[in-house]
Amino acid sequence: MITRVDSRLYADLVEYNFKFCCExxxxxxxxxxxxxxxxxxxxxxxxxxxxxxxVIFCKAFELT
Numbered sequence: 928m929i930t931r932v933d934s935r936l937y938a939d940l941v942e943y944n945f946k947f948c949c950e951x952x953x954x955x956x957x958x959x960x961x962x963x964x965x966x967x968x969x970x971x972x973x974x975x976x977x978x979x980x981x982v983i984f985c986k987a988f989e990l991t
Contacts, residue, residue, distance in 0.1 A: 928984040932976055940976055946990055947982070948974055953989040962987075 930936065939945060949955040949968045962968050970983045 928986070930982055930984070932978055932980050932982055934978065936982075937976060937978055947984055947988060948972055949985070951991060952985070952987075953991045954987060 932940075949962065949971045950957075950973065952962075952971075954963045954966075955961075955968065956963055960968060960972075964987050966985060966987060971985050971988075974980075974982055976982075
């Protein structure tokens with residue numbers, strides 16, 4: 928899911944400490960920086976949370 932960071936999303940991300948990047952996913956392999964399911968990690972790793980930026984949420988994300 929692709930979404931733009933607006934003021935409401937930004938406030939929710941900060942207030943609830945929302946996790947969505949590969950580094951917080953159970954399928955992320957830190958040693959190889961790859962997804963164990965074979966998905967590309969580039970669009971989901973350490974995403975900047977600037978107003979107006981775009982965030983791509985992974986459909987297979989599972990919190991560790």
